[in-house]
Amino acid sequence: xxxxxxxxxxxxxxxxxxxxxxxxxxxxxxxxxxxxxxxxxxxxxxxxxxxxxxxxxxxxxxxxxxxxxxxxxxxxxxxxxxxxxxxxxxxxxxxxxxxxxxxxxxxxxxxxxxxxxxxxxxxxxxxxxxxxxxxxxxxxxxxxxxxxxxxxxxxxxxxxxxxxxxxxxxxxxxxxxxxxxxxxxxxxxxxxxxxxxxxxxxxxxxxxxxxxxxxxxxxxxxxxxxxxxxxxxxxxxxxxxxxxxxxxxxxxxxxxxxxxxxxxxxxxxxxxxxxxxxxxxxxxxxxx
Amino acid sequence: xxxxxxxxxxxxxxxxxxxxxxxxxxxxxxxxxxxxxxxxxxxxxxxxxxxxxxxxxxxxxxxxxxxxxxxxxxxxxxxxxxxxxxxxxxxxxxxxxxxxxxxxxxxxxxxxxxxxxxxxxxxxxxxxxxxxxxxxxxxxxxxxxxxxxxxxxxxxxxxxxxxxxxxxxxxxxxxxxxxxxxxxxxxxxxxxxxxxxxxxxxxxxxxxxxxxxxxxxxxxxxxxxxxxxxxxxx
Numbered sequence: 001x002x003x004x005x006x007x008x009x010x011x012x013x014x015x016x017x018x019x020x021x022x023x024x025x026x027x028x029x030x031x032x033x034x035x036x037x038x039x040x041x042x043x044x045x046x047x048x049x050x051x052x053x054x055x056x057x058x059x060x061x062x063x064x065x066x067x068x069x070x071x072x073x074x075x076x077x078x079x080x081x082x083x084x085x086x087x088x089x090x091x092x093x094x095x096x097x098x099x100x101x102x103x104x105x106x107x108x109x110x111x112x113x114x115x116x117x118x119x120x121x122x123x124x125x126x127x128x129x130x131x132x133x134x135x136x137x138x139x140x141x142x143x144x145x146x147x148x149x150x151x152x153x154x155x156x157x158x159x160x161x162x163x164x165x166x167x168x169x170x171x172x173x174x175x176x177x178x179x180x181x182x183x184x185x186x187x188x189x190x191x192x193x194x195x196x197x198x199x200x201x202x203x204x205x206x207x208x209x210x211x212x213x214x215x216x217x218x219x220x221x222x223x224x225x226x227x228x229x230x231x232x233x234x235x236x237x238x239x240x241x242x243x244x245x246x247x248x249x250x251x252x253x254x255x256x257x258x259x260x261x262x263x264x265x266x267x268x269x270x271x272x273x274x275x276x277x278x279x280x281x282x283x284x285x286x287x288x
Numbered sequence: 289x290x291x292x293x294x295x296x297x298x299x300x301x302x303x304x305x306x307x308x309x310x311x312x313x314x315x316x317x318x319x320x321x322x323x324x325x326x327x328x329x330x331x332x333x334x335x336x337x338x339x340x341x342x343x344x345x346x347x348x349x350x351x352x353x354x355x356x357x358x359x360x361x362x363x364x365x366x367x368x369x370x371x372x373x374x375x376x377x378x379x380x381x382x383x384x385x386x387x388x389x390x391x392x393x394x395x396x397x398x399x400x401x402x403x404x405x406x407x408x409x410x411x412x413x414x415x416x417x418x419x420x421x422x423x424x425x426x427x428x429x430x431x432x433x434x435x436x437x438x439x440x441x442x443x444x445x446x447x448x449x450x451x452x453x454x455x456x457x458x459x460x461x462x463x464x465x466x467x468x469x470x471x472x473x474x475x476x477x478x479x480x481x482x483x484x485x486x487x488x489x490x491x492x493x494x495x496x497x498x499x500x501x502x503x504x505x506x507x508x509x510x511x512x513x514x515x516x517x518x519x520x521x522x
Contacts, residue, residue: 165390172376172387178338179374181358182367184391184439 008137009254015139015147017250019205022150023223024230025157025242026201032237033174033194036086039101042224043108044199048074048206049215050116056123064127064145067207074203078195086195087188105220112217120214128211146208153204157197158239170194174237229273235286244284289314289474290335290366290443295344297327297334303342304330305498312443317465317475319485322495323518328478329371331495332447336368337361348443363391367441371448371478373432377421381412384420384431388438397440405434408467426457433464437473444468446477450484462488482519486510494518 027041038044051070055061081104089100128145131138161167172180173190181187205223213219230249234241249269256268276283290312297305304327312318320328333339335346337358346354353361362368376384385405389398406413409430415423420431429449436444449465450458466488469475479485486492486506494502494515502514509515 165386168379168383168387169390171379175376175378176374178358179370179376180387181338182336182362182370183387183435184359184362184394185387186357186359 004136005258009258010251011137011139012143013250013252013254014247015143015250016253017247018147018150018154019208019246020223020226020230020249021243021246022154022205023202024227024234024246025154025239026198026205027224027227028231028234028237028239028242029157029201030194030198031231033170034086034090034191036090036097037101037228038081038195038198039098039224040081040105040108041198041202041227042220042222043105043112044074044077044202044220045206045209045223046112046215046217046220047077047108048203049210049213049219050112050121052207052210053121053123053215056126057121062127063123063207063211067149067204070207071200071203074206075196075200077203078197078199079192081199082192082195087191090191109217109220116217118217120216122214123210126211140212142208142212146205146211149208150205153201154243157201160197161239166193226269229269231283232273233276233283235283238283238285241283241285289349290476291345291347292331292335293345293347295331295334295346296342297330297339298342303498305334305341307344308495308498308500309344310493310500310503312474312476314442314474315469315472316491317469317477317489319489319492320476320478320495321480321482321485321492324480326495327498328495329447330498332368332445332478336366336445338368359391362439362441363393365393365440365442367436367439367444369432369436369444369446369449372451373425373428375420375423375428375431375435378419380417381420381423381431382416384435385412385416385438388435389440391439394439398438401438401440405437408437408464409434425452426454426461429453429457429461430464433461433468437468441473443474443476446475448478448480450479450481458484482509482515 023045027038030036030038048070051073052063052066055066056063085100085104089097126142128142131140161170169180169185170190170193172183173185173187177187226249230242230245233248234245252269252272253265256265260268292308292310295305295308296303308331320331322328330339334341337356341354345352348364348366353364385402389395389401394401411427412430412434415427420428423431449461453461465475486509489506491505492503492509493500494509496518502509502512
């Protein structure tokens with residue numbers, strides 16, 4: 001019996017871990033590329049969840065079919081954020097950069113409250129609903145789909161970054177922007193692309209979360225916080241580090257919730273974060 | 289082929305280059321010399337578009353390039369190998385070279401150019417799957433040169449090619465640069481050691497505190513008392 005519960009907790013944690021990893025990698029990619037932290041990352045997640053909700057509510061579009069559309073919209077939003085805000089503060093002091101993306105976060109959150117009220121909204125009918133039983137373990141179908149979807153998006157991103165010409169150019173820009181521009185790589189366009197891809201990642205995660213999690217204007221805060229922890233744990237700019245840290249956080253959340261008390265699970269996660277920051281500030285896989 | 293006229297460059301309010309004019313003709317090897325911090329690298333960075341000049345013009349084959357971003361200048365046939373190599377540390381040797389041929393003009397010949405570069409630097413072929421930061425200093429300098437050649441330049445600018453190299457490796461590097469020049473690429477390079485620089489150049493420029501003080505052929509410069517004053521403090 002106890003054994004069943006442990007396995008149940010581990011597998012549930014694993015499923016959420018992939019979603020956390022996808023959220024974190026979007027953040028990590030942008031930071032690795034230009035050393036700017038997107039404090040509006042959680043709000044991008046919230047926007048994507050709302051988009052999925054409204055497409056379902058107004059047009060009856062299932063979140064799974066809305067996924068490519070939401071990804072494309074968030075990609076565009078990321079690029080617009082780069083050209084509209086980020087490129088103007090690239091060389092500004094760090095405090096200005098923090099205020100810029102933090103201000104964007106507050107603006108988006110307040111706009112969502114104004115436009116859509118603070119009430120939580122839920123997608124109640126979806127192609128993925130209910131639970132399935134596999135070898136005596138009960139898992140939510142939406143969670144399974146979210147996890148598989150996140151892993152697929154993550155794999156796609158990894159292949160793009162490591163195998164494609166443009167992905168190599170992104171890595172080169174992250175490692176040495178001056179040398180990259182001397183290779184003929186348009187650095188500003190790479191930055192915009194990084195924002196597009198990073199935002200699309202969180203967009204995909206948002207839609208997948210929306211299949212089982214109610215959306216409200218504050219929903220992004222917790223996920224963004226977990227993503228910051230994951231990025232710090234995994235190492236800023238490290239893609240595989242984000243995957244590992246996302247999975248680790250998923251596990252700790254599930255196991256701490258079961259072993260100690262669900263209300264203390266974040267205490268465990270943030271404690272580990274503090275330990276890593278003190279002992280290994282560059283993160284587990286970081287180079288900085 | 290390269291013509292810099294009355295160049296002035298500032299970092300904010302702080303002007304570092306004052307009215308510098310210099311020229312590289314097709315097929316030439318030209319050295320830019322001067323003590324530490326006199327603005328040599330700043331001139332290179334301005335020519336390749338990493339910095340914008342405050343005044344003056346830069347022309348490549350008669351075309352103004354001083355307002356172009358660096359990723360567009362490299363397409364026109366000007367490659368700049370930065371000081372301290374600046375290879376992409378966490379990419380493989382092969383990936384570093386491959387990125388050297390990123391610009392649209394070089395891209396169509398990428399495989400072919402890569403073969404040429406591997407032919408020129410057999411050690412890079414042997415180490416092609418190694419991460420660049422794991423190479424020795426001399427190998428990294430070869431990689432930086434090879435990466436520059438991947439853009440199929442007509443003018444190669446090299447900032448301190450011998451910096452930190454063992455004498456034997458530096459000698460090898462001199463041969464490599466002579467070979468590149470023999471293949472029809474003009475070379476402009478920075479070197480602090482006047483003897484070394486002039487032994488391999490057709491002409492040289494000497495910079496002091498952001499101003500050109502002397503220019504000429506190796507014989508004239510080596511015998512000039514001005515050179516002795518600047519470099520030996522005599």
